[in-house]
Amino acid sequence: MGVAARSRLSETGVVLRGLQAFRSDLVTAVGLVLGLSFLFVPTLRAQRTQLKPGLNIFNPQQDIEIGKRVAADAEKQLALCNAPKVDAYLTQLGSRLAQKLPTGSVQYPFEFHCVNDKAINAFALPGGFVFVNRGAIEVAGDEAQLAAVMSHELSHVALRHGTTQATKAQLAQGVLGIASGILGDTTGGTLLTELGVFAAGGVLLRYSRAAESQADIMGTQVLYDSGYDPRAMAQFFEKLEAETKGKNPPEFFSDHPSPEHRVERVDEEIDKLGGVPSNAKRDSADFEAIKREVLALPIVKKPVPGEPSVAAAPASPSGSFAAYQAGAYSLKYPDNWKKYPDSDGGGVSFAPERGVLDDGSGHSALAYGLIVSVTKTKVDPADANALQDATRKVIEELQQANPNMKVTHASERVRLNGQPGLSTYLSNDSPAGGQETDWIITTLRPEGVVSFVCVAPLSAYGNYDKTFSTILDSVRFAH
Numbered sequence: 001m002g003v004a005a006r007s008r009l010s011e012t013g014v015v016l017r018g019l020q021a022f023r024s025d026l027v028t029a030v031g032l033v034l035g036l037s038f039l040f041v042p043t044l045r046a047q048r049t050q051l052k053p054g055l056n057i058f059n060p061q062q063d064i065e066i067g068k069r070v071a072a073d074a075e076k077q078l079a080l081c082n083a084p085k086v087d088a089y090l091t092q093l094g095s096r097l098a099q100k101l102p103t104g105s106v107q108y109p110f111e112f113h114c115v116n117d118k119a120i121n122a123f124a125l126p127g128g129f130v131f132v133n134r135g136a137i138e139v140a141g142d143e144a145q146l147a148a149v150m151s152h153e154l155s156h157v158a159l160r161h162g163t164t165q166a167t168k169a170q171l172a173q174g175v176l177g178i179a180s181g182i183l184g185d186t187t188g189g190t191l192l193t194e195l196g197v198f199a200a201g202g203v204l205l206r207y208s209r210a211a212e213s214q215a216d217i218m219g220t221q222v223l224y225d226s227g228y229d230p231r232a233m234a235q236f237f238e239k240l241e242a243e244t245k246g247k248n249p250p251e252f253f254s255d256h257p258s259p260e261h262r263v264e265r266v267d268e269e270i271d272k273l274g275g276v277p278s279n280a281k282r283d284s285a286d287f288e289a290i291k292r293e294v295l296a297l298p299i300v301k302k303p304v305p306g307e308p309s310v311a312a313a314p315a316s317p318s319g320s321f322a323a324y325q326a327g328a329y330s331l332k333y334p335d336n337w338k339k340y341p342d343s344d345g346g347g348v349s350f351a352p353e354r355g356v357l358d359d360g361s362g363h364s365a366l367a368y369g370l371i372v373s374v375t376k377t378k379v380d381p382a383d384a385n386a387l388q389d390a391t392r393k394v395i396e397e398l399q400q401a402n403p404n405m406k407v408t409h410a411s412e413r414v415r416l417n418g419q420p421g422l423s424t425y426l427s428n429d430s431p432a433g434g435q436e437t438d439w440i441i442t443t444l445r446p447e448g449v450v451s452f453v454c455v456a457p458l459s460a461y462g463n464y465d466k467t468f469s470t471i472l473d474s475v476r477f478a479h
Helices: 002-016 018-047 058-075 082-096 134-139 143-158 161-172 175-179 189-195 197-205 209-224 230-245 251-255 262-272 286-297 386-401 458-463 464-475
Strands: 113-114 123-124 129-133 319-325 327-335 337-341 347-352 356-358 364-366 369-375 406-416 419-429 435-445 448-457
Touching: 002 134, 058 123, 058 161, 082 113, 082 129, 082 134, 082 143, 082 327, 113 134, 123 134, 129 134, 134 143, 134 286, 143 209, 143 230, 161 209, 161 458, 175 319, 230 251, 230 262, 251 347, 262 356, 286 448, 327 337, 327 347, 327 464, 369 386, 386 406, 386 419, 386 435, 386 448, 435 458, 448 458, 448 464, 458 464
Parallel strands: 113 129
Antiparallel strands: 123 129, 319 327, 337 347, 347 369, 356 364, 369 448, 406 419, 419 435, 435 448
């Protein structure tokens, strides 16, 4: 545009006004071209997708405090690479990307850590505490692809998706949960006390597909603004899908639900940004050197479910009980157990300290305690087989998530607070090692099928059986 304008003006100047006039017009033309170029850049920027954080009862400072506490606990429980060069590289790359985040006046204390885990995954806690698995570094084809993973995670921080999820969980628990002090507690203490510190990540990191799509879009913008080839975002996802075709999906996809048309949406955003810059960066010698360093690190073996474990067992259940009130029911649980609300509001778990463990794949799993869930069902309550059919569906869903889960004692009829119920015993691999016993009580209510799953390792189940019976005896349903 500028060259064409300059050419036309110079031709006009030569023909109509002579050399002196030409020089004057040329200066004017250059000014015009520069002015247009300054107008052109904001126009391009304005075309990018505008993204806004969702409903959030927390403020950015609380994001930082919550993230800091969860990150400190994560560092104790995760196997870190303990490789200063790798962490320094991640910090340098991450800081460069973070500078392009639209965080306004908020100053997040970004930290970056390498996790010694071959699973392809990464996560960022509220406030900017980022953990990148060695598996993500090893599978990245170049620095731009690793930058894409990190830009995606950093976008979750900027859009405050973690505490947005926590807000949904709190709202699902009712106004009482909010009034109990979250808004006035600058450390996010109520949330962390109710959820447990590291297990709080289960809520803070359980994003929706809409949140994932937002992180893809903002991550693409961050790549572009940082000088990287923005196509690396889509290329990383395509690479993972190609390499794992016909196999179990990589952990990144299980932790990050894939939005529809993910690659197409990234490509659309690149077009809005003006296309791929001609000098876009793809790789660096630093990345290749760090990748070699990571590949040479020793592999840390995680506990394998089903194998004996020497992990310390939780303290015995307390003889004193605390009360829990849900919309459809109430119950009492040992007061030395913690409550873990489900982020979708559909259930709750109770477990002792060290009762929630890593299942060997980077996910938290209940090893000791109780899971309560309410599942909507279309069965006819007047049908004599309605409860049996609903129970079968509950067990089938559990078995889909736990392939080694097996029924050991067929369902038997029981009464739960005067309500007809079914009692079923199952076995499964325990995240604590060895086998576990799962005792499931189901009953039909207007809200759906209510299930109580009592869990403990087979070797310790005798120490929990009485406690489970006391909890179930305390159940009361709303009328």
